[in-house]
Every structure is written in C-alpha cells, then in structure tokens.
Amino acid sequence: MIVDFLPVARINPMAPEFARTLIVMPAFNEEASVADVVAEVKAKLPGITVLVVDDGSLDATSAVARAAGALVATLPFNLGVGGAMRVGFNYALENGFDNVVQIDSDGQHDPTSVPQLLAALAGADLVLGARFAGEGHYAVRGPRRWAMVSFAAILSRTSRTKLTDTTSGYRASGPKAVALFAKHYPAEYLGDTIEALVIASRSDLTIRQVPVSMRPRAGGVPSHNPFKAAAYLGRATVALVFAFIRPRSTYRVGGSV
Amino acid sequence: MSVASYIFGIISAALILVVVIELLRRRHLRERHAVWWFIAGVLALVAGIFPQTLEWAASVVGIEVPINLVFFVSIAILFLVLLQHSSELTKLESKTRTLAERIALLELAVRESRDSNGSNGSNGSGDGHSQS
Numbered sequence: 283m284i285v286d287f288l289p290v291a292r293i294n295p296m297a298p299e300f301a302r303t304l305i306v307m308p309a310f311n312e313e314a315s316v317a318d319v320v321a322e323v324k325a326k327l328p329g330i331t332v333l334v335v336d337d338g339s340l341d342a343t344s345a346v347a348r349a350a351g352a353l354v355a356t357l358p359f360n361l362g363v364g365g366a367m368r369v370g371f372n373y374a375l376e377n378g379f380d381n382v383v384q385i386d387s388d389g390q391h392d393p394t395s396v397p398q399l400l401a402a403l404a405g406a407d408l409v410l411g412a413r414f415a416g417e418g419h420y421a422v423r424g425p426r427r428w429a430m431v432s433f434a435a436i437l438s439r440t441s442r443t444k445l446t447d448t449t450s451g452y453r454a455s456g457p458k459a460v461a462l463f464a465k466h467y468p469a470e471y472l473g474d475t476i477e478a479l480v481i482a483s484r485s486d487l488t489i490r491q492v493p494v495s496m497r498p499r500a501g502g503v504p505s506h507n508p509f510k511a512a513a514y515l516g517r518a519t520v521a522l523v524f525a526f527i528r529p530r531s532t533y534r535v536g537g538s539v
Numbered sequence: 540m541s542v543a544s545y546i547f548g549i550i551s552a553a554l555i556l557v558v559v560i561e562l563l564r565r566r567h568l569r570e571r572h573a574v575w576w577f578i579a580g581v582l583a584l585v586a587g588i589f590p591q592t593l594e595w596a597a598s599v600v601g602i603e604v605p606i607n608l609v610f611f612v613s614i615a616i617l618f619l620v621l622l623q624h625s626s627e628l629t630k631l632e633s634k635t636r637t638l639a640e641r642i643a644l645l646e647l648a649v650r651e652s653r654d655s656n657g658s659n660g661s662n663g664s665g666d667g668h669s670q671s
Contacts, residue, residue: 355643361636369640469636
C-alpha cells in the first residue's frame with residue numbers, strides 16, 4: 283500500500299498519529315547539527331515528541347538538544363546506535379507511545395517522509411525508509427554496494443517482502459516492534475540494522491519498505507578505503523549469520539514483561 | 540627422576556591448591572571461577588605424588604612421551620579458563636549496558652518531574668520538598 287505524500291498543512295490530518303509517536307534521535311558528538319534537526323522535526327511534524335539519546339557524547343550535544351526543545355536521555359558512556367535505540371524503545375513503552383521513528387541527528391534523514399512511514403505502519407509492524415527505492419540521490423560503490431545488495435536479497439526472502447536498503451537507519455516501529463525491541467534490540471555493531479530485521483521477521487512481524495529521500499551527510503564522506511569496506515563486509519556477514527542461527531528463546535517477548 | 544625434582548613437583552602442585560583454597564576462603568574467588576584451577580591443582584598433585592599415573596594415562600591415550608600429556612592438559616585448562624572469562628566479560632558488558640540505559644531513563648524521569656514541579660511556583664527553597 284503506497285500512500286500519497288502528505289504535505290504538512292495548517293490543519294494537520296496526522297495530528298493523532300503524531301501524538302502517539304515518539305521520534306528517537308541517537309546522537310554521538312552532534313552538537314553542530316542536532317539543534318537544527320530537532321527544530322526541523324518539530325516544525326515539520328507539529329505536536330510530535332522528540333527524544334534525543336545522547337550516546338555518551340564528549341561535547342555539548344545534551345545541552346544543545348535540550349535547548350532546542352527535545353527530551354534528552356544522556357547515556358553515561360558510548361553504547362552505539364543499538365544501545366541508544368534501546369533507551370528510546372523503553373521510553374516509548376513506559377510512557378505510552380505506540381510508534382517509534384528513528385531519525386539520524388546528522389540531518390541525513392528528511393523528516394518530511396515521517397508521515398509516509400507512519401501511514402505504512404497501518405499495514406505493517408516495521409517500516410524501513412529506503413534510499414534506493416527511487417527517491418533521492420544516494421550512491422554507494424564497491425564491496426559496500428555488493429554487501430548491501432546481497433543482504434537485501436537474503437533479508438527480502440526472510441521477511442517475505444521486497445527490501446532494497448537493509449542498512450537504513452530511517453525506520454518506523456509499530457507497537458509490536460516497540461515491545462520486541464525494548465527488550466531485544468541488538469546492541470552489537472550493525473546488529474541494530476541487519477540483525478533487528480532478522481529478529482523482527484523471526485518473531486513474525488510484518489516488514490514493509492517505503493521510498494524516502496536522503497540528504498547528503500552534514501559532515502564526512504562515506505569511506506572508500508578497501509580495508510574498511512572488507513571489515514564492514516566481514517562484520518556484517520557475521521552479524522547476519524548469527525542472527526539466523528541464534529536460538530529463538532534469546533528474543534522472546536511476553537511472560538515477565 | 541631425582542628426589543629434588545619429585546619434591547619440587549609436589550610442592551608446586553600443593554602451592555596451587557593452597558592459593559586457590561585461600562582465595563576461596565577469603566571470598567576473593569567465586570566457586571565457579573575456582574573450579575578449573577582446583578581441577579588443575581588436584582591433577583598436578585596426583586601426577587606429582589604418583590608419576591606412574593601420568594605414564595599410565597599417557598599410554599592409554601597413545602602419547603609416547605608422558606610430559607606431552609602434561610602440556611596438552613595444561614593448555615586445555617588455560618583455554619577453557621580464558622573462554623569462561625570471555626563469556627563472563629560478555630555477560631558483565633551486557634549488564635553494564637542495561638544499567639547505563641536504565642540510568643539514562645531515570646535521569647530523564649527525574650528531570651521531567653523536577654521541571655514540572657519547578658513550573659508550579661516554589662523553586663527549591665521553603666516548602667518545595669512537601670510536593671510529590
């Protein structure tokens with residue numbers, strides 16, 4: 283189900299959706315960009331709650347985000363995106379938010395796509411914002427590209443839906459996914475993207491993909507160092523293999539919630 | 540084998556056991572971490588007092604030079620201890636991570652309730668504590 287793009291009008295048809303939705307922004311040393319991204323999210327998605335999870339930053343990320351009007355949870359040391367997202371999922375669960383949308387704090391994700399992600403949640407538990415699905419311009423080359431393509435093929439089979447961009451951090455989780463991820467979101471490197479998809483599929487959640495446009499990152503260029511690319515491929519493969527052979531009991535929800 | 544090397548072997552093995560037991564006694568070592576060291580100490584003591592047991596064990600598994608069995612068992616025990624430590628480290632990391640997440644959430648909750656109290660008027664002094 284593809285939903286038409288919803289412009290943010292004065293009368294906002296998404297208002298009830300926004301009230302039930304928590305935007306989670308993991309931030310590690312992002313004092314330069316986090317305020318602008320928070321302001322943009324609040325302007326384009328009126329009435330939505332923004333939680334910035336400061337992942338043990340050494341700079342003023344927490345203070346800047348708080349001044350910009352976001353809720354801020356500060357981790358005492360760096361846990362990686364997975365750990366930061368677990369804080370976000372737990373906050374959502376404990377404070378009655380049904381949906382969680384993850385947005386990067388470097389401005390890479392355009393918040394105008396959030397209504398599309400939320401609309402797609404009506405028929406799915408987990409919605410990925412995909413970079414290669416037609417919209418926007420985002421080029422990756424070399425081994426990193428091959429890895430992304432083969433992972434997409436494998437994960438499309440597992441989740442029984444067509445996925446093209448499995449490492450996208452721009453994603454929306456519905457109530458079932460929030461309950462699962464609050465307890466079992468993988469904290470390993472790359473676990474937060476690839477393994478989370480496998481856990482969701484193996485827990486019988488419905489996964490969908492909607493095209494979103496991505497902006498170039500505010501700072502830094504994706505690395506084309508062949509050694510780094512090889513290390514990335516290796517670690518991603520390990521993450522994927524273990525995601526599949528892990529016993530189901532390690533991510534069971536229910537019972538003692 | 541000289542008398543000196545015989546006694547040296549027994550004393551070394553006894554020393555391992557004494558240290559392990561002393562650490563256990565003072566709660567500097569938990570039982571589940573002590574178990575491999577204890578097994579190693581007992582094996583060393585038996586092989587030290589009765590060298591024929593070592594020769595017999597080596598012939599049973601087809602090792603021609605008995606000392607190679609000692610090396611094999613030593614390395615195997617060290618390997619298992621290291622593996623156990625890596626696993627414990629992983630569990631500890633996972634517990635610290637959960638604690639860090641909890642702290643971040645608690646800190647946020649404290650700040651939220653303090654801010655909502657603060658906006659009610661009284662600002663810390665006087666009867667501020669009588670709220671909540």
